[in-house]
Amino acid sequence: MDRLRKPEACLALGVIALGLLALYETTQIPVSPMYAQVGPTAVAYLASALLIGLGALLLVQSVSGRWVSDPEESATEFDLRGLGWLLLGLVLNVGLIDPLGFIPASLLLFACTARAFGSRRPVRDVLIGLALSAIAYFGFAELLGINIGAGLLGIGE
Amino acid sequence: METLDLLANGFAVALQPMNLLWALVGVTLGTAIGVLPGLGPALTIALLLPITFSVPPTAAFILFAGIYYGAMYGGSTTSILLNTPGESATIVTALEGNKMAKKGRAASALATAAIGSFVAGTIGTLGLTFVAPPLVEFALKFGPADYFSLMVVAFVAVSAVLGSSTLRGLTALSFGILLGLVGIDLQTGQARFTFGLPELLDGINVIVVAVGLFAVGETLYLAARPKTGASVIKLQGRAWMTKEDWQRSWKPWLRGSFLGFPFGALPAGGAEVPTFVSYFLEKKLSKKPEEFGHGAIEGVAGPEAANNASAAGVLVPMLALGLPTSATAAIMLSAFQSYGINPGPLLLQNQPELVWGLIASLYVGNVMLLVLNLPLAGLWAKILTIPAPWLYSGILVFATIGTYGISQSWIDLVLLYLIGGVGYLMRRFDFPTAPAVIGMILGPFAEQEFRRAMTISAGDMTTFVTRPLSLTLLIIAVLLLVVPLLLRLRTRKAR
Numbered sequence: 001m002d003r004l005r006k007p008e009a010c011l012a013l014g015v016i017a018l019g020l021l022a023l024y025e026t027t028q029i030p031v032s033p034m035y036a037q038v039g040p041t042a043v044a045y046l047a048s049a050l051l052i053g054l055g056a057l058l059l060v061q062s063v064s065g066r067w068v069s070d071p072e073e074s075a076t077e078f079d080l081r082g083l084g085w086l087l088l089g090l091v092l093n094v095g096l097i098d099p100l101g102f103i104p105a106s107l108l109l110f111a112c113t114a115r116a117f118g119s120r121r122p123v124r125d126v127l128i129g130l131a132l133s134a135i136a137y138f139g140f141a142e143l144l145g146i147n148i149g150a151g152l153l154g155i156g157e
Numbered sequence: 158m159e160t161l162d163l164l165a166n167g168f169a170v171a172l173q174p175m176n177l178l179w180a181l182v183g184v185t186l187g188t189a190i191g192v193l194p195g196l197g198p199a200l201t202i203a204l205l206l207p208i209t210f211s212v213p214p215t216a217a218f219i220l221f222a223g224i225y226y227g228a229m230y231g232g233s234t235t236s237i238l239l240n241t242p243g244e245s246a247t248i249v250t251a252l253e254g255n256k257m258a259k260k261g262r263a264a265s266a267l268a269t270a271a272i273g274s275f276v277a278g279t280i281g282t283l284g285l286t287f288v289a290p291p292l293v294e295f296a297l298k299f300g301p302a303d304y305f306s307l308m309v310v311a312f313v314a315v316s317a318v319l320g321s322s323t324l325r326g327l328t329a330l331s332f333g334i335l336l337g338l339v340g341i342d343l344q345t346g347q348a349r350f351t352f353g354l355p356e357l358l359d360g361i362n363v364i365v366v367a368v369g370l371f372a373v374g375e376t377l378y379l380a381a382r383p384k385t386g387a388s389v390i391k392l393q394g395r396a397w398m399t400k401e402d403w404q405r406s407w408k409p410w411l412r413g414s415f416l417g418f419p420f421g422a423l424p425a426g427g428a429e430v431p432t433f434v435s436y437f438l439e440k441k442l443s444k445k446p447e448e449f450g451h452g453a454i455e456g457v458a459g460p461e462a463a464n465n466a467s468a469a470g471v472l473v474p475m476l477a478l479g480l481p482t483s484a485t486a487a488i489m490l491s492a493f494q495s496y497g498i499n500p501g502p503l504l505l506q507n508q509p510e511l512v513w514g515l516i517a518s519l520y521v522g523n524v525m526l527l528v529l530n531l532p533l534a535g536l537w538a539k540i541l542t543i544p545a546p547w548l549y550s551g552i553l554v555f556a557t558i559g560t561y562g563i564s565q566s567w568i569d570l571v572l573l574y575l576i577g578g579v580g581y582l583m584r585r586f587d588f589p590t591a592p593a594v595i596g597m598i599l600g601p602f603a604e605q606e607f608r609r610a611m612t613i614s615a616g617d618m619t620t621f622v623t624r625p626l627s628l629t630l631l632i633i634a635v636l637l638l639v640v641p642l643l644l645r646l647r648t649r650k651a652r
Contacts, residue, residue: 011586015328022335025350038611040342043604044349047338050331057324079381086380090373093557094570102561106554113553114546116380125546132551140558 008062012055019051085116106133160290167513170215171521179216180518183223184525190224191231192540193548194239195375198228199484199594203367204559206488209495215511217496219518221489222472226278226519229465230526233270234537237263237457238390247464249432253449253456258390260452264534268398269406269454270461271530277414277462278523281469284418285476286516289505292477296502301609302620306630308603311480313634314423316592318430323642325588332579333596336361344608356568363491364559366597367484369573370590372556374580376549381581389541397531406458409439413462420463421470421482428467435463469519476512478502479602484591487598 026044089112097105110129111122119125170176190196202221209217236247237254250270257266299307316326339350340360351357398406413435420431439459440449449456474480479500481487493500498508505512530537560573583590614620622628 008586011582014582018332018335022350025352029347029349031345031347038608038616040345040347040349043334043600043607044338047331047335050327051335054324054328054331058328061324079383082380082382083377086377089553090574094567094574097557097561097570098567102558106557109557110550110554113376113380113550117546117549119544119546125550128547129550129554133554136554136558140562 009059012058012062015055015058016052017055019048019053019055022051023048082116082118085112089113089116102137103130103133106136160287163290163509163513164286164517166509167515167517168520170510170514171219171517176216176219176514176518177521179212179219180223180522181525183220184227184230184522184529187224187227187229188231188234188526188529188537189227189540191228192234192537193231193543194235194541195379195549196552197371197485198225199367199488200371201228202485202488202492203364203371204555206364206492206495207559207562209492214493214496214498214508215514217492218489218511218515221492222515222519223522223525225468225485225489226465226522227526229278229468230271230274230530231537233274233457233461233464234267234530234534235541237266237270238538239541247432248429249436249460250457250464252436253453255390256450256452257454257457262452262454263390265398265402265454266452266457267534268531269402269410269458271527271534272398273406273410273413273458273462274465274530275523275527276410277417277465278469278526279520280411280414281418281421281466282516282519282523284422284466285469285472285519288422288473289477289516292473293502293505296478299502299626300624301606301613302624302627303630305603305606305610306621306627306634307478307480308599308606310630310634310637311474311482311599312592312596312603313637315482315595316589317638317641322587323638325586326592329583329588329590330592330596333366333593333598334600336366336593337597337600338604343605354568356564356566361572361597362560362563362569363488363598364563365569365573366576367488367594368556368559369576370580370583370593371484372552373574373577374584374590376553377577377581378584379545379549381585389538391538402454405454408442409435409455409459410462412438412442413459413464414466416459417463417466417468418470421467422473423470423482428464431463431467432460435459472519475500476504476515479504481595481599484594487591487595491598 022044026041026048029041029044031039031041089109092112093105093109096108107126107129110132111125114125114129115122171180186201187198190198190201201224205220205224208220212220232247233250233254236251237258240251240255254266254270257263312330316330317323335350337360339357341348341358348358413431416435416438417428417431421428436456436459439455440446440453443449443453443455445453471481471483471486474482475486475489479490479493479502481490490500493504498504498511556573557570560569561567563569580590582588583593610620611618620627621631
């Protein structure tokens with residue numbers, strides 16, 4: 001079974017799982033008999049069935065080794081540290097944007113992402129992040145009139 | 158003649174000072190984001206969708222169209238100087254353009270790309286001007302069943318014909334259709350796929366999906382890869398061409414334009430096919446075929462023209478039929494929704510000022526782009542020197558603003574990152590993203606037409622095959638699905 005492409009097979013299983021979840025959720029949609037002919041579930045069933053069917057075909061392809069992903073892709077190393085920094089930035093951003101406001105959450109996201117892409121000067125990144133977040137915040141909020149919540153600890157609300 | 162009158166009215170709209178300003182902002186922003194690798198017009202327009210709440214529709218669409226055209230110009234700069242095609246349609250430009258740049262002929266390559274884009278953009282816009290009205294006349298005869306079948310053609314075309322794998326294209330499409338179903342069903346008021354979350358009742362916002370797939374997904378993908386610095390080729394001064402360059406360029410420009418436009422206008426949109434066809438055509442017709450692969454100017458002029466003409470072509474089904482065939486067009490379509498404007502054949506009748514103002518501004522935008530790109534090529538090239546850490550950090554910050562601005566809810570951000578994760582997987586395993594975006598935006602329209610058709614036919618499914626037009630379209634859809642599969646099987650056997 002050396003032709004089995006493991007990551008590809010996992011992805012195919014994921015597609016099937018998504019299809020099954022969608023199928024289950026579709027059965028939970030209440031259908032009034034008035035609309036029984038083509039109710040809100042028809043296309044939902046179709047999309048679920050498509051995902052399950054296509055996922056199964058993808059699984060067949062990956063198991064038989066016919067899935068032609070970019071060969072270069074599987075060979076390249078995985079930069080776990082880079083991905084880790086980026087994910088940290090995203091989690092901090094989601095967690096802090098409500099309590100601390102947009103600017104602090106964004107500048108942390110900026111600094112972590114810069115680190116993920118190999119920057120080694122955190123202080124400079126934080127300063128640039130601060131400038132960019134502030135410009136972006138006031139640009140969007142003032143010029144375009146878009147409400148993006150509080151800028152900094154309730155200021156600007 | 159009627160068309161010319163309407164176009165003249167359109168120019169009256171487009172030449173208003175405020176609208177000129179919007180066009181200028183659009184083409185400038187478009188060129189900049191086109192130059193930056195990893196940013197595209199679809200993402201940028203998605204991030205700017207919130208302005209639909211504060212500016213009139215004509216201004217917003219002039220801005221969006223400027224971004225769309227500008228990104229095509231900017232993309233070629235990146236291909237030529239960095240050899241990293243910003244999008245699949247500029248792969249061919251990188252082929253010869255980067256070779257030219259390495260030989261010190263970057264200025265010629267940039268100039269032929271910019272002038273070729275201008276020629277093709279203008280020819281393509283002329284095509285749009287004269288093809289859209291008759292197409293609308295024809296489309297007004299469509300019933301819901303015909304419309305549904307036409308959308309099926311578009312679905313199959315964007316997912317099966319383009320990209321490396323029919324299977325992966327269709328999977329992306331199905332995922333998109335599923336995303337489009339989330340929220341309250343407008344006809345029955347039933348909630349679908351909301352998992353009890355009130356935030357999902359209004360459906361998943363287009364901004365979240367586009368930004369998640371294009372910005373977050375791309376950033377995750379790049380962060381997980383080993384970092385290698387690509388080298389930017391320095392450009393001194395401005396873009397210019399020698400007399401010989403002109404002689405070798407003008408025919409490829411014209412051929413590329415006439416090749417690209419129909420490809421874009423057909424529901425099998427996308428610029429990959431015509432750019433490749435143009436490349437091989439020019440190689441065949443060239444008097445110096447031996448230069449191909451070592452920096453032949455024809456290999457930049459032709460494909461660049463084809464790319465831009467097909468971009469104009471994509472606007473034909475978008476404006477005349479309400480049928481988007483690229484991710485960018487799909488997002489523009491959702492902007493119509495945001496204004497409560499119904500896209501479709503009635504758009505030209507109901508919103509002549511908007512549509513013709515938009516078309517006229519495309520002519521204006523093309524002139525602006527030529528002026529912006531020839532003398533300022535060196536300035537745009539400077540954008541390429543922004544270090545990757547700041548570029549991608551900045552992209553994520555803007556992605557957050559765009560998303561958090563929708564409803565100031567962190568749930569939208571979680572959704573954004575989840576979809577970003579899916580975008581990462583799609584990028585990693587080579588799934589095309591355009592079908593997902595098109596499926597999400599066009600899916601609800603298709604469902605609506607499907608149910609309308611079924612109501613008219615009292616639940617009789619045969620309505621889709623008994624109407625000649627609908628049947629023809631469905632046969633085309635089947636052929637689009639089957640023929641590439643058969644071709645692939647044949648080549649596999651031949652090996």
